[in-house]
Amino acid sequence: MKKVAWPGVMLGALAFACGGAAAPSVAPSAAAPSAAPAPERPGLQVLHWWTSPSERKAADLLASTLAGEGITWQDAAIPGGAGLGAGKVLKGRVLAGDAPEVTQLIGPSIAEWADLGLLLELDNVADAGDWRGFLFPTIGQLVVHRRHVVAAPLGIHRVNTLYYNRPLFARLGLAPPVTWRQFEEAARRLRAAGVAPLAQSSEAWHVAALFENLVLAASGPAFYRELFVQRSPAAAADRRTHEALLRLRTIKGWLGNELDERPWPEEVRRFARGQAGMMIMGDWAKAELATHRALPDRDFGCAAAPDTAGYHLYSVDTLAMFAGDYRQMADQERMARLLVTPGVQAGFNALKGGVPVRRDADPAAMDSCARQSWTVFAKGAAVQAPSLVHRMALDEASRDAIIAEVHRFFLDERVTPGQAQRRLGALFRLFNLKPLGVAGAQDTDRGR
Ligand code: BGC
Numbered sequence: 001m002k003k004v005a006w007p008g009v010m011l012g013a014l015a016f017a018c019g020g021a022a023a024p025s026v027a028p029s030a031a032a033p034s035a036a037p038a039p040e041r042p043g044l045q046v047l048h049w050w051t052s053p054s055e056r057k058a059a060d061l062l063a064s065t066l067a068g069e070g071i072t073w074q075d076a077a078i079p080g081g082a083g084l085g086a087g088k089v090l091k092g093r094v095l096a097g098d099a100p101e102v103t104q105l106i107g108p109s110i111a112e113w114a115d116l117g118l119l120l121e122l123d124n125v126a127d128a129g130d131w132r133g134f135l136f137p138t139i140g141q142l143v144v145h146r147r148h149v150v151a152a153p154l155g156i157h158r159v160n161t162l163y164y165n166r167p168l169f170a171r172l173g174l175a176p177p178v179t180w181r182q183f184e185e186a187a188r189r190l191r192a193a194g195v196a197p198l199a200q201s202s203e204a205w206h207v208a209a210l211f212e213n214l215v216l217a218a219s220g221p222a223f224y225r226e227l228f229v230q231r232s233p234a235a236a237a238d239r240r241t242h243e244a245l246l247r248l249r250t251i252k253g254w255l256g257n258e259l260d261e262r263p264w265p266e267e268v269r270r271f272a273r274g275q276a277g278m279m280i281m282g283d284w285a286k287a288e289l290a291t292h293r294a295l296p297d298r299d300f301g302c303a304a305a306p307d308t309a310g311y312h313l314y315s316v317d318t319l320a321m322f323a324g325d326y327r328q329m330a331d332q333e334r335m336a337r338l339l340v341t342p343g344v345q346a347g348f349n350a351l352k353g354g355v356p357v358r359r360d361a362d363p364a365a366m367d368s369c370a371r372q373s374w375t376v377f378a379k380g381a382a383v384q385a386p387s388l389v390h391r392m393a394l395d396e397a398s399r400d401a402i403i404a405e406v407h408r409f410f411l412d413e414r415v416t417p418g419q420a421q422r423r424l425g426a427l428f429r430l431f432n433l434k435p436l437g438v439a440g441a442q443d444t445d446r447g448r
Contacts, residue, residue, distance in 0.1 A: 043072025054287035107391035155354035199276035217307035287353030302369035315390030
């Protein structure tokens with residue numbers, strides 16, 4: 001088993017990657033690698049959170065592609081939608097000196113780990129494959145840290161996807177809702193027909209995913225970034241945030257007694273069985289629907305979530321490699337090279353529900369949902385919004401705190417939108433404190 005080198009100076013930085021909680025309690029000796037020679041681990045161990053049947057199929061495709069190149073994929077799958085468990089397991093393993101060779105790492109957490117000097121630089125692979133020439137600019141920026149490529153991008157998911165049951169909508173003479181007003185009307189008609197309007201879990205991340213859709217709908221990508229990327233207290237106090245919170249409450253009203261902490265594949269199953277008429281979820285749900293033999297344009301339609309048609313709320317899947325002692329570097333580089341090739345991109349994303357990260361992908365070869373997603377994403381940063389829930393916008397600690405606040409507002413109806421806004425504003429002020437000199441010595445608000 002390969003061990004990750006742990007220079008003592010990294011411990012401070014690790015506190016940052018661990019949300020500042022776990023590292024201080026760990027003595028340096030506990031984090032240091034043992035001196036004993038580590039037993040060899042065959043192949044590349046890959047830590048990820050693709051555990052539903054469709055996600056499994058997509059991961060298996062990667063494993064068999066690697067096997068074709070003589071590289072064994074050792075699976076380390078950690079269940080939990082949006083990778084909530086996987087992030088914690090990864091930190092624990094790295095602290096114990098047992099980093100996997102490859103890990104699903106997405107959004108700013110790539111930079112956090114790269115800052116610690118733990119990720120393998122993939123510049124040679126990226127140059128040889130002309131990633132700079134082929135990747136969408138947003139994707140290129142995501143995998144580059146201090147001018148080095150440190151992750152291989154796999155696919156783009158659209159989080160603002162609305163699914164609707166086509167036969168049911170046809171029977172009731174309903175059109176897919178383009179606005180939240182139309183959504184209300186569709187919900188009323190579905191309810192009157194005895195069908196739950198929306199497949200929605202009360203799991204924290206799924207509630208917050210609905211909320212980020214509502215923020216985007218109420219405000220567009222520029223304001224969305226003020227709120228979730230810059231964490232502006234003024235944006236938290238803004239009427240658009242108020243509007244999104246109110247809408248979240250209204251939608252809760254439509255869920256009635258169907259509300260439960262179901263895992264996302266269970267929500268997909270409810271939608272596939274016609275137990276709910278609509279669902280708002282990233283397009284990984286489209287791939288999961290296929291495992292229930294539900295097909296786009298026949299059994300269900302895909303549209304943008306109400307009032308977000310021109311926007312792309314994205315989650316980008318990337319795999320990063322831990323550098324360790326470089327013994328597996330050749331296989332890690334070969335893997336990274338393969339992941340970005342047109343064939344693997346097309347095959348993986350067809351099974352996973354997302355779209356390729358390459359600008360030279362062929363939209364004509366995609367289904368209608370994927371085509372919409374790819375075409376909107378291709379319009380560039382002005383229409384793109386990084387998903388908070390799926391780690392695209394913020395570090396893990398900030399993300400977790402915001403998700404918890406939104407969840408609390410959703411569950412506890414005594415909390416007013418104004419109170420939730422004030423609490424978010426207070427959190428943002430805290431996040432934006434800029435330490436000068438000794439950490440915590442200066443409470444300097446960045447003014448945003
Ligand atoms: C990932 C997807 C995954 C989904 C559900 C997202 O964060 O980008 O690959 O399917 O979570 O767990």
